[in-house]
Amino acid sequence: MNKTVIRMLLVLTSVGVISGGALSGVYKAAFPRIERHRLEELKRAIFVVLPDAKNYKTLEKNELKVYQGIDETGNPVGIAFEAKGNGFQGKISMMVGIDNQFEKLTGMLVLDQIETPGLGAKIAKDKFQSQFKGLSISPEITYVKNKKPEKPNEIQAITAATISSKAVVKILNRQIKEITETFKLN
Amino acid sequence: MDILVIFIAAAIVNNFVLTYFLGICPFIGVSKRVDHAFSLGIATTFVMTMTAIITWLINHFILIKFNLPFLEYVSFIIVIASLVQLVEMFIRKVNPFLYRTLGIFLPLITTNCAVLGLALFAVLRDYSFIGTVVFGLGAGLGFTLAIVIMAGIREELDMADVPLPLQGAGITLITAGLLALSFMGFAGLITA
Amino acid sequence: MAEDTNRSLYYEFVKGLWEENPIFRMLLGMCPTLAVTNSAVNGLAMGLATTFVLTCSSVMVSLVRKIVPSQVRLATFIVIIATFVTIADYFLKAFFPPISKQLGPYVPLIVVNCVILGRAEAFSSKNPISLSVADASGIGIGFTLALVSLGIVREILGNGSIFNISIFGEWFEPWIVMLLPAGAFITLGIMIGIINAFTIKKTGKGVCFGCSIGYKLQEKLVTAESMYLTPEELEAAKAKPEKKEKKKKEG
Numbered sequence: 001m002n003k004t005v006i007r008m009l010l011v012l013t014s015v016g017v018i019s020g021g022a023l024s025g026v027y028k029a030a031f032p033r034i035e036r037h038r039l040e041e042l043k044r045a046i047f048v049v050l051p052d053a054k055n056y057k058t059l060e061k062n063e064l065k066v067y068q069g070i071d072e073t074g075n076p077v078g079i080a081f082e083a084k085g086n087g088f089q090g091k092i093s094m095m096v097g098i099d100n101q102f103e104k105l106t107g108m109l110v111l112d113q114i115e116t117p118g119l120g121a122k123i124a125k126d127k128f129q130s131q132f133k134g135l136s137i138s139p140e141i142t143y144v145k146n147k148k149p150e151k152p153n154e155i156q157a158i159t160a161a162t163i164s165s166k167a168v169v170k171i172l173n174r175q176i177k178e179i180t181e182t183f184k185l186n
Numbered sequence: 187m188d189i190l191v192i193f194i195a196a197a198i199v200n201n202f203v204l205t206y207f208l209g210i211c212p213f214i215g216v217s218k219r220v221d222h223a224f225s226l227g228i229a230t231t232f233v234m235t236m237t238a239i240i241t242w243l244i245n246h247f248i249l250i251k252f253n254l255p256f257l258e259y260v261s262f263i264i265v266i267a268s269l270v271q272l273v274e275m276f277i278r279k280v281n282p283f284l285y286r287t288l289g290i291f292l293p294l295i296t297t298n299c300a301v302l303g304l305a306l307f308a309v310l311r312d313y314s315f316i317g318t319v320v321f322g323l324g325a326g327l328g329f330t331l332a333i334v335i336m337a338g339i340r341e342e343l344d345m346a347d348v349p350l351p352l353q354g355a356g357i358t359l360i361t362a363g364l365l366a367l368s369f370m371g372f373a374g375l376i377t378a
Numbered sequence: 379m380a381e382d383t384n385r386s387l388y389y390e391f392v393k394g395l396w397e398e399n400p401i402f403r404m405l406l407g408m409c410p411t412l413a414v415t416n417s418a419v420n421g422l423a424m425g426l427a428t429t430f431v432l433t434c435s436s437v438m439v440s441l442v443r444k445i446v447p448s449q450v451r452l453a454t455f456i457v458i459i460a461t462f463v464t465i466a467d468y469f470l471k472a473f474f475p476p477i478s479k480q481l482g483p484y485v486p487l488i489v490v491n492c493v494i495l496g497r498a499e500a501f502s503s504k505n506p507i508s509l510s511v512a513d514a515s516g517i518g519i520g521f522t523l524a525l526v527s528l529g530i531v532r533e534i535l536g537n538g539s540i541f542n543i544s545i546f547g548e549w550f551e552p553w554i555v556m557l558l559p560a561g562a563f564i565t566l567g568i569m570i571g572i573i574n575a576f577t578i579k580k581t582g583k584g585v586c587f588g589c590s591i592g593y594k595l596q597e598k599l600v601t602a603e604s605m606y607l608t609p610e611e612l613e614a615a616k617a618k619p620e621k622k623e624k625k626k627k628e629g
Contacts, residue, residue, distance in 0.1 A: 008450045011442075015454050019260060019461040027256035030468040037475045088373070089200065091311065114482065117416055118536060118554035163373075205559050210408035211492060256468070259486050260460040267456055299409045299490045306483045351574035352567070355405050359567030367560040 041111070042067075042095075045080075049097030049107035052077040064182050069097070078106050081179055085171030088163045090114040092123070092171060098137070102180045108132035108172070120164030128165070131155040132172075140173045189320050192313070196324030199373060202300050203332040204366040206307075209300030213333050214358050223337035227330025231323065233270060233295050234304050238322025240265050241305040242315055262305045270296045300329055335365065387512045394516030400493045401524035401566075402573050407493040411525060412562040414484050418541050421529030423477045425522025427470065427485060429515065431462045432494050436502040436514035438462075443503045455498045456489070463488045493521060531565055532556045 046056050046067050053069025059079075060066075066081040078100055084093040092113045097106035110124040122128055135141060136152035143157045143165055144150075157165035202208045212226060241262050249258060278285045295301060304325050308318045339361055348357045400406045410428070415421045438458045446454045467485045470478035478485065488494065497517055502510035533539055536556030538546040555561045 004447055004449070008447050011446050012450050012453060015442075015457050019457050020257060023256040023260070023461060023464050024254075026465050026468050030472040033472040034468070034475075037472075041475075089205075112479070117557040118552060207409045207412040207559065207562070208487075210412065211406075214405070214408065256464055259464050259467070259489055260457060263456050263460045263489050264453070267453060296490075299487050302490050303409075303483065303487055306486055310483060349571070352571040356567045356571035356574065359563045359570065363560045363563030363567065366558070366563055367555070370558070370560070 045095035045109050045111060046097075048109045049080050049095050050078050051107065053080075056080070059183070061182050064179065066179060066183060076100055079179070079183060081175065082111070083171050083175040085167065085174070087113060087115050087123075087167040087171075088120050088161075089116060092164075092167060094168070094171070096132075096172060096175070098176065098179070102184050103136065103138060105132045105135045105137060110168075115164045116161070119158070120161040122158045122161060123164050123168055128155075128158055137176055140177075141169050143169050189316060192317050193320050193324040196321050197328035197331065198369070201328045201332055201369055202303065202325050203329055204362070204369045206303060208303040209298050209329050209333075212298060213336060213362070214355065220334060220337045220341065223333040224330065227326070227333050229273075230295050230298060230300065230329055231326025233266070233273060234301055234326035234329070235319060235322040236269055236273070237262075237266055237301050237305055238308055238318045240269065242308065242313075242318045245309055258306075258309070262302060266301050266305070267296050300325065332365070336362065339365075387508060390509050390512040391516035394513065394518070394520040395523065396520065398517070399520040399524055400517055401521060401528075402570060405570075406496060407491045407521065408566075409487060410484050410491060411528065412559070412566060414481055415525055415529040415532055415562065416536065416557045417533045418526055418529035419477070420480055421525035422522065423470075423474070424481060424484065425518070425525040427466045427481075428488055428491060428493070428521055429518025430466055431459065431488050432497060432518045432521075433511060433514045434462045434465075435459045435494060435498060436510040437507055439498045440502040440505060440507045440510040451503065452495075452499070455495060455503070459494055459498070460489045493517065528562075528566060528569065531569070532561060536561060 043056075046069065047053055050056070050069035052071055054072050055070045056067045057070065058065060059068050064081075066079045068079050069077045071077050078097055080095055080097045082093060083096050084091060086092070090113075092115070093111045095109045095111055097108070098104070099106055108129050110129065113121065113124055115121045115123060131149070132155065135155065138153065141153055141155065142151075143155050143162075145157050145162060146159065147156070149156050155165075155169070196202070200206065203210065203213050209230070212230075244261055244265065245258070249255060249261070274285075304322055308321055311321075313321055336358075340358065343357065343361070352360070394400070396403075398404060401408075401411050407428070410424050414424045435455070435458050439455055442454065442458075463486060466488070467478070470481070470485060497514055501513045505513070530540055533541075534545070535553045538544055538550040538552050553561070556565065
């Protein structure tokens with residue numbers, strides 16, 4: 001009886017130790033690569049939303065993190081930041097670019113979303129994303145349904161996916177406000 | 187307010203079974219009697235809520251604190267397996283009558299993907315402690331709702347004249363599809 | 379003797395492809411099947427990841443099968459499986475980040491895929507390594523084939539493409555429902571129906587039969603089947619294994 005218990009404990013402990021050891025090895029080996037992918041993606045996204053930028057530097061203030069784009073001569077061309085929030089099905093995260101004067105967006109790129117395929121997932125398509133390029137943010141972004149946007153601060157919501165479109169607009173407005181308040185005075 | 191949103195989203199709008207396909211095994215295989223389905227659902231809800239609590243504690247006080255993200259899956263599944271075992275022992279000791287009705291379903295819960303899925307989703311969505319607990323409870327009740335509805339439909343299905351090749355799994359899956367379609371009506375009720 | 383092993387190696391491999399195909403025949407591992415098959419590529423990636431985990435853990439389980447006491451067998455198996463799943467997850471994250479993103483939390487959910495624990499318990503814990511590998515890779519490839527075929531059907535109808543290559547052109551109005559959960563259920567239901575119609579044998583009735591904690595359930599005689607029994611019938615069925623246990627104790 002006692003023998004079995006000891007054997008059980010022995011087997012379980014050694015299985016646990018071996019598995020833990022193997023996994024920490026795998027993690028150590030994989031982590032730099034995963035981190036590199038993440039950074040590459042971040043960089044790519046920043047250059048997409050700030051088309052004029054050739055390089056960027058990270059700014060931090062009040063626990064907010066933004067990436068300031070810089071052109072060849074070292075002049076700032078705008079600020080890119082990550083906007084996250086809840087969509088229709090789950091988290092949506094986007095990279096957003098905004099110009100130096102905090103008046104217009106220079107671009108938007110959806111990084112992560114799990115909206116309904118074929119409907120809400122269209123927020124990650126160029127047709128929707130390109131609407132944000134040059135979009136005015138004063139007083140705030142609004143959306144229209146089933147017709148062409150008329151005002152400079154309007155975008156057209158995706159047909160049959162108004163909720164996802166609305167979520168994007170809501171997330172953007174909230175974060176833009178926050179970023180503007182924190183960084184505009186600089 | 188947020189808590190209510192998490193609850194309703196987990197239970198109805200993003201029902202685990204019908205939108206994430208978690209917990210399909212018991213959904214298709216077990217539920218043919220409403221009372222059994224209900225017992226299984228409640229037992230699962232209990233395990234899910236407990237799992238949510240314990241995995242949150244483990245994640246925050248062990249995995250994140252000591253930077254051990256690679257042990258996430260291993261530790262979570264161990265928690266679930268031992269939790270099911272404990273619940274089983276506990277119920278057997280405290281209430282033998284309940285054990286007789288519920289106990290037989292308990293082992294099935296370990297490999298219910300809904301339980302592990304819940305723990306993983308909670309980490310992924312970065313819920314607070316209370317949020318995680320409510321998420322567990324909501325998801326569990328949503329699971330119960332889905333399997334009870336399914337059991338009810340299958341009781342009726344026994345009378346129906348189903349083509350032979352579709353009998354069993356085929357018609358069950360198609361029914362589930364229609365159910366998923368009707369649950370889409372809740373979409374937009376609330377944004378998660 | 380050698381010939382015999384070869385033949386059974388072949389048999390153990392081939393049976394997983396069709397005869398005991400985990401999805402179409404045994405109805406196991408439904409959750410990833412339905413969740414990730416909205417495109418053929420996703421199905422393929424998921425299938426291969428599952429095959430990797432299945433084969434590796436079969437080797438390990440078969441290796442340790444004589445050392446591990448039966449009481450902690452399942453715990454050991456689960457830890458082994460979870461370890462390989464974590465490895466697969468990091469591998470995908472490091473080398474195929476877009477696919478890893480697409481599959482999301484369904485990669486870690488391979489841990490609770492009934493097929494894997496089912497094979498560990500039913501096959502590799504009782505057989506030598508060579509047979510276990512044949513069995514696991516056969517089942518794994520059968521699983522992959524099923525996922526890919528389901529993915530192809532859903533992708534053609536829901537997106538008008540195969541492996542992301544558009545085949546219909548602009549005029550095709552995609553059936554979005556095929557990409558939604560409802561489409562997944564209905565497609566699989568119809569496919570199983572069609573397969574049943576062409577073969578005489580019927581698909582297993584009890585879904586979790588022989589899978590998951592199969593052994594634990596069988597010990598208590600609680601299989602999916604027994605959920606259909608009345609409590610009285612269940613009691614009668616339960617009485618039998620108790621006798622067996624008594625015998626064991628006496629022995």
